[in-house]
Amino acid sequence: xxxxxxxxxxxxxxxxxxxxxxxxxxxxxxxxxxxxxxxxxxxxxxxxxxxxxxxxxxxxxxxxxxxxxxxxxxxxxxxxxxxxxxxxxxxxxxxxxxxxxxxxxxxxxxxxxxxxxxxxxxxxxxxxxxxxxxxxxxxxxxxxxxxxxxxxxxxxxxxxxxxxxxxxxxxxxxxxxxxxxxxxxxxxxxxxxxxxxxxxxxxxxxxxxxxxxxxxxx
Amino acid sequence: xxxxxxxxxxxxxxxxxxxxxxxxxxxxxxxxxxxxxxxxxxxxxxxxxxxxxxxxxxxxxxxxxxxxxxxxxxxxxxxxxxxxxxxxxxxxxxxxxxxxxxxxxxxxxxxxxxxxxxxxxxxxxxxxxxxxxxxxxxxxxxxxxxxxxxxxxxxxxxxxxxxxxxxxxxxxxxxxxxxxxxxxxxxxxxxxxxxxxxxxxxxxxxxxxxxxxxxxxx
DNA sequence: TGTACATCAGTGAACGCGCGTTCACTGATGTAC
DNA sequence: TGTACATCAGTGAACGCGCGTTCACTGATGTAC
Numbered sequence: 001x002x003x004x005x006x007x008x009x010x011x012x013x014x015x016x017x018x019x020x021x022x023x024x025x026x027x028x029x030x031x032x033x034x035x036x037x038x039x040x041x042x043x044x045x046x047x048x049x050x051x052x053x054x055x056x057x058x059x060x061x062x063x064x065x066x067x068x069x070x071x072x073x074x075x076x077x078x079x080x081x082x083x084x085x086x087x088x089x090x091x092x093x094x095x096x097x098x099x100x101x102x103x104x105x106x107x108x109x110x111x112x113x114x115x116x117x118x119x120x121x122x123x124x125x126x127x128x129x130x131x132x133x134x135x136x137x138x139x140x141x142x143x144x145x146x147x148x149x150x151x152x153x154x155x156x157x158x159x160x161x162x163x164x165x166x167x168x169x170x171x172x173x174x175x176x177x178x179x180x181x182x183x184x185x186x187x188x189x190x191x192x193x194x195x196x197x198x199x200x201x202x203x204x205x206x207x208x209x210x211x212x213x214x215x216x217x218x
Numbered sequence: 219x220x221x222x223x224x225x226x227x228x229x230x231x232x233x234x235x236x237x238x239x240x241x242x243x244x245x246x247x248x249x250x251x252x253x254x255x256x257x258x259x260x261x262x263x264x265x266x267x268x269x270x271x272x273x274x275x276x277x278x279x280x281x282x283x284x285x286x287x288x289x290x291x292x293x294x295x296x297x298x299x300x301x302x303x304x305x306x307x308x309x310x311x312x313x314x315x316x317x318x319x320x321x322x323x324x325x326x327x328x329x330x331x332x333x334x335x336x337x338x339x340x341x342x343x344x345x346x347x348x349x350x351x352x353x354x355x356x357x358x359x360x361x362x363x364x365x366x367x368x369x370x371x372x373x374x375x376x377x378x379x380x381x382x383x384x385x386x387x388x389x390x391x392x393x394x395x396x397x398x399x400x401x402x403x404x405x406x407x408x409x410x411x412x413x414x415x416x417x418x419x420x421x422x423x424x425x426x427x428x429x430x431x432x433x434x435x436x
Numbered sequence: 437t438g439t440a441c442a443t444c445a446g447t448g449a450a451c452g453c454g455c456g457t458t459c460a461c462t463g464a465t466g467t468a469c
Numbered sequence: 470t471g472t473a474c475a476t477c478a479g480t481g482a483a484c485g486c487g488c489g490t491t492c493a494c495t496g497a498t499g500t501a502c
Contacts, residue, residue: 011463011464011479012462012463012464012478012479012480013463013464013465013477013478013479014478014479015478017478017479033253033337035251035253035254036253038454038455038456039455039456039457040454040455040456041454041455048479048480049479049480049481050455050456050457050480050481051457051458051459051479051480051481052478052479052480054456054457054458055477055478055479056478059456059457060456116393117335119251150415150418150419151418151419151422151428156419160412160415163390163394163412163416164386164412164415164416164419166389166393167386167389167390167393167394167412167413167416168382168385168386168389168416169389170388170389170392170393171384171385171386171387171388171389171390171392172381172385172389174388174389174392175334175384175385175388175389176381176385194378194381194382194385197368197378197382198381198382198385198386198420200368200369200423201368201369201374201382201420201423201424202416202419202420202423203423204369204422204423205418205419205420205421205422205423205424206419206423210369229446229496229497230445230446230447230495230496230497231444231445231446231496231497231498232445232446233445235445235446256487256488256489257488257489257490258487258488258489259487259488266446266447267446267447267448268447268448268488268489268490269446269447269448269490269491269492270445270446270447272489272490272491273444273445273446274445277489277490278489
């Protein structure tokens with residue numbers, strides 16, 4: 001799972017320590033949460049002396065932030081690709097984004113935790129805020145293409161829609177996923193189904209027909 | 219904010235140490251997150267020797283769990299009261315529950331974190347799972363009274379509705395709230411409005427008219 | 437109402453441990469000539 | 470192509486610190502008689 005090519009023989013220079021530490025951090029985050037490890041421990045697991053990490057990270061939070069930042073970049077890329085300019089139609093592209101969101105939360109669990117549940121202050125760590133905003137911007141773009149009408153007949157503001165959808169996705173991902181723990185409620189079934197059904201209902205509430213009835217307009 | 223009546227003079231017996239430690243924990247959780255303090259520190263802040271907490275809690279996690287447990291009890295009580303048997307009508311009672319949810323997440327922030335974001339395993343700590351389930355059951359009860367129709371015409375399963383709503387609430391509360399940190403996206407406005415608009419759209423998607431048009435039936 | 441005693445909830449000293457961090461150092465790598 | 474040297478990315482020993490936990494203890498409280 002962690003790339004350790006050519007690590008068979010101990011060498012003075014690790015060669016890839018920065019990435020190795022991030023890998024170790026990801027493993028430890030999954031096992032013990034974002035606060036559940038130390039730089040010393042990460043160093044040991046990476047097979048390196050306790051002082052070595054300081055060549056790459058000022059402290060543990062910096063390591064965590066690096067994981068989060070890399071996560072955002074991957075996340076934004078995945079979302080962008082899922083959206084694919086709203087092809088073949090806005091609704092199905094949108095649902096695809098939701099699926100990617102959940103997949104990311106599951107497969108890149110450690111990154112997800114670092115990004116959204118580690119308590120990192122976006123305004124204190126360079127680039128973190130922007131990286132998050134960039135991902136959010138993709139959602140807004142998709143919401144804009146999708147359109148929608150509020151119950152009172154006004155057109156739905158895309159940023160509002162985006163916020164709703166992000167909240168629902170995040171709620172599903174974090175509340176009903178085993179590791180962050182609680183697993184409250186009896187819903188242990190398919191997360192994807194849970195999310196998609198919620199999404200369908202929400203879109204219908206905005207007057208957006210789902211299924212094959214809707215062709216892309218852009 | 220923390221009740222410290224009669225604490226002016228040091229006495230050998232604290233008299234209320236268990237609750238005092240929980241209060242301290244709540245303060246520290248808000249400032250530093252669920253992992254951001256030690257039993258020793260809590261003891262010191264409660265004005266007591268480092269060994270004293272062991273009379274009440276086996277370790278830090280036990281203290282955290284006690285905070286979570288008390289939180290669930292208060293939470294369930296608040297929700298139950300907000301629902302108030304669906305009076306005067308199911309929809310407005312339902313919206314009231316949502317409001318209570320957000321209010322709780324804001325005003326009982328520390329409890330909320332301990333309950334949903336601390337990574338406590340419900341199945342490892344006595345009573346935690348049940349306490350969570352009990353709160354969820356209230357939501358299911360409300361969803362049952364509310365009814366609703368899926369986009370495909372089938373009646374909406376109440377536990378599905380409850381899960382959707384819990385996810386949306388949790389997502390709004392945790393994603394757009396300042397302290398757990400990230401504050402992703404531009405939505406810093408009124409959380410209540412964000413939640414209620416999402417909720418209205420969702421209910422409309424289930425064919426449930428909001429406003430005064432709907433009377434309670436139970 | 438007073439006394440003896442059990443129990444409870446604290447004290448404070450002590451311990452070993454792992455962490456964060458620093459320091460002078462050194463082995464490996466890349467590059468100028 | 471070979472050599473000298475600067476730079477980089479590691480080492481490993483050391484330090485002070487706070488934490489978790491234990492221990493024998495002690496002051497306060499409640500209760501039986």
